[in-house]
Amino acid sequence: MIFVYGAYGFTGRKIFDFLSSEFSQKLPDIKKTHIIISGRNKHLLEKLYNALKDNFKNLALLSAEPSDLKDMKIKDIKLVVNTAGPFSDFGHYVVEFALLNNANYIDCSGEWTWVQNLISNYAEKFEEKKLFLSSGVAWETVSGELCTKKLVQKLQEEKKISSLTRIFLVYLAEFNMSPGTLQSSLNIIKNGSITWENGQFRKVKSGVERFSFELYGKKFLAANISTSDVLNAPLSLGEISKKIKFDVLFATTYERAKLFFPAIKFLSLILKIPFAVSVLKRIADRIPEPDESKNRLASAIAFGLDSNRNEIGRYEIHAKKPYYITSKILAHAIYGFLTDEYSKEKSGYQPPTSLFKFDEKQIFSE
Incomplete structure (x- = not known):
């Protein structure tokens, strides 16, 4: 049953x-x-x-x-x-x-x-x-885990795996959120971020880790905002996770980053106020469910970096309807x-x- x-x-x-x-x-x-x-x-x-x-x-x-x-x-x-x-x-x-x-x-x-x-x-x-x-x-974790695994496999095949010291799992998403996802997002922002390092995780500040990259001929900027993938993806890798650092980041265009990242920082401060979380969750609960016909592209991209933060490989998964x-x-x-x-x-x-x-x-x- x-x-x-x-x-x-x-x-x-x-x-x-x-x-x-x-x-x-x-x-x-x-x-x-x-x-x-x-x-x-x-x-x-x-x-x-x-x-x-x-x-x-x-x-x-x-x-x-x-x-x-x-x-x-x-x-x-x-x-x-x-x-x-x-x-x-x-x-x-x-x-x-x-x-x-x-x-x-x-x-x-x-x-x-x-x-x-x-x-x-x-x-x-x-x-x-x-x-x-x-x-x-779900879309996010499964795509992230698959990206990470495929990246490692690719680096092994290209004999670059010995140079891998860090993985940035970056999400690029432009879609409406459901009420439940919005409420969970408030929890994510309120609780801050963690980083995975050599088989262990530790608490870090959100938004301090920055990474820029190009995709579709555009330049994007990503910052660390931890989701469940910061634990799930390394755990899915097995032994190799004990030799690397791993972070989850969210990206937007450079133009939008001027508003997006300060807004996240401001929201994290607001969420420290008593009752702010419960009030915002009530507001989020009234938001209509997402219309998948209007959703835009969502992407998961795993970047492999060497000790100098040079990109040595990437693997991408794209979806038009994440929910x-x-x-x-x-x-x-x-x-x-x-x-x-x-x-x-x-x-x-x-x-x-x-x-x-x-x-x-x-x-x-x-």
């Missing part, structure tokens, strides 16, 4: 679109899978249930606040899929629900503090039960779980690409 929390949100709804179309062609019985859709809003859950019930024959509905799940036992749940952000605020209830019910757990968070929490407080408990948990099963792709990635993970096409021998905390096999062309094509 699959349990999907936050099922009526944009990402959750799109998961079922993929399961009933692309993945049902590969696995016709996927529509017979026992699935529970859950979330806080009963009205929206019922609306989704009515839209899905003819396609998914073994569908059930459970209206529940995150805190309601903590002590709730439901028989035969094998995988919990959490799409309800911000994860640092409510996610622990859903994780504890998964653990209580001896179920594996995945989510689509981009918050590094949330991943740190999962590793520190839950990884060992899941491992004891031979269960896995993974965060960042759409996040749902596709989650649907792919569900499909992989149902068909046993995942690393069954792994337990505890696992980066997404260490657990599931993601084909770059298949996942990131429209």
Whole structure:
């Protein structure tokens, strides 16, 4: 049985679109899978249930606040899929629900503090039960991990790997954010940044690490703003991560950087004011869901640098509909779980690409 929390949100709804179309062609019985859709809003859950019930024959509905799940036992749940952000605020209830019910757990968070929490407080408990948990099963982390792995592979093939001392994973994104993503972004800015260095991470100031590059004939400037990839991507590399420094940066054009980076710095100061986070999250919650037809290009680029910060290689992945792709990635993970096409021998905390096999062309094509 699959349990999907936050099922009526944009990402959750799109998961079922993929399961009933692309993945049902590969696995016709996927529509017979026992699935529970859950979330806080009963009205929206019922609306989704009515839209899905003819396609998914073994569908059930459970209206529940995150805190309601903590002590709730439901028989035969094998995988919990959490799409309800911000994860640092409510996610622990859903994780504890998964653990209580001896179920594996995945989510689509981009918050590094949330991943740190999962590793520190839950990884060992899941491992004891031979269960896995993974965060960042989404466009950003999966594209970032794949970029990083492909970059390392490329440098190995070109015999440049011995010169690699640092990787900058840069995101270039021009798209509207969902309310949940905006709320999670506030957490990310409030919590500051970390850097990965030789197998360990340490806290650093956001925006102090700068990196410029050219793409599409334009010049871009990037600055460090840590997401979950600053932990997931190095962890997915294995031993080589103990020999390099790794940072996640966000980029914009030089013209926009004059406004963007000072705005981030100003917002980080605002978020230190008591109640500022809760007020801004309430505002974010009223923002309409993203219109994917209007979304622009989103890119993940891994840059390999030598000890003099010279670029020795890069690998790029581009997507036109990142939220759409996040749902596709989650649907792919569900499909992989149902068909046993995942690393069954792994337990505890696992980066997404260490657990599931993601084909770059298949996942990131429209």
